[in-house]
């Protein structure tokens with residue numbers, strides 16, 4: 001097939017080589033960015049008198065019509081084209097004639113692809129941030145409803161201390177807030193325009209890179225043309241943000257899976273987000289949560305992929321860099337799909353406070369509070385800890401719990417025990433006493449909810 005780049009080559013390549021070289025099957029995703037970039041380029045060229053006003057008007061008019069036709073489906077993408085940039089330029093030249101050939105003045109596909117990709121990533125960041133916000137809303141809603149729902153808090157997956165379900169959910173809200181901050185930070189570095197770097201060395205034309213960047217909503221321009229065409233840090237950073245986010249979603253999913261098991265039964269997922277079994281009629285499987293957990297692996301793979309692709313590339317552009325797109329598209333689509341399913345799944349999930357309380361009542365999760373009781377009566381913590389431990393061992397032996405052990409039994413361990421100990425080891429009291437900043441007390445949980453709500457309004 002004949003090419004637009006018939007320089008010293010005759011532009012004829014083997015069909016297999018064409019297919020191997022082509023990126024249109026995936027980079028056509030960026031058709032909108034490519035055309036918007038070209039519209040800005042035409043405007044800059046005219047402002048700098050590199051093309052005439054009427055040439056610019058003609059180019060922009062046809063570029064807009066190509067965009068419309070692609071959106072409506074009137075024009076379909078020619079899969080035999082080399083990439084989206086070549087395809088758009090080819091259609092433009094067909095529609096405009098000779099003037100179409102002027103558009104590529106003072107630019108190269110190297111800065112063009114870097115530009116399109118940055119524009120694409122910027123849009124994806126905005127979409128992802130708004131999806132994270134909807135998951136945050138679901139979490140906050142559930143946290144509000146469960147601000148005083150007692151459950152066991154765990155370490156090593158062993159019951160540790162009583163907390164509230166609201167407090168537990170808000171831990172994830174804090175992670176997601178950091179994720180939004182990370183994406184917004186990545187946005188700042190992505191929001192720098194490479195266009196005008198041209199092939200690698202800049203250009204002899206009197207271009208205005210700043211004007212072109214501002215037309216496209218960029219904050220500034222890359223300061224070094226070699227860096228402009230070879231920098232894919234924003235890709236690494238974006239997929240890294242996706243990976244950290246997925247790690248958080250996966251941990252939450254894992255808990256959802258555990259909580260909805262019969263062993264826990266702390267929550268019940270809506271049937272909209274579970275599946276049945278083809279053989280076991282009693283089954284209600286948390287497939288969506290499992291898939292989120294599972295898809296985390298592929299996003300990590302995308303990150304490893306781009307890091308490895310870029311490693312060792314000499315400056316400036318190398319065709320290896322065409323491999324930057326599929327991994328990023330995959331990571332982004334995966335993250336969006338996971339967030340889209342997680343938001344309604346969390347919103348419709350039902351907490352089962354009775355079961356959480358039942359679990360909290362077993363496992364001696366108020367043993368620390370028993371020790372603290374003695375400390376407040378004057379014993380050093382280590383001594384109190386020892387006494388409390390012996391009482392727990394005794395309870396285990398006699399198959400009872402701290403709340404049910406009579407006072408005279410307690411007195412055998414320490415004369416400091418009085419009737420008020422029962423109040424102190426009451427689970428709700430244990431929670432309410434944890435008023436330290438960020439602790440699990442209801443007032444602290446309410447403070448956290450307020451913080452998340454304000455964040456959502458201002459971000």
Ligand code: ARG
Pocket residue numbers: 023027082083109110113317319321322323
């Ligand atoms: N399709 C290419 C890519 O995605 C566009 C850049 C091609 N540049 C070049 N000099 N061949 O990276």
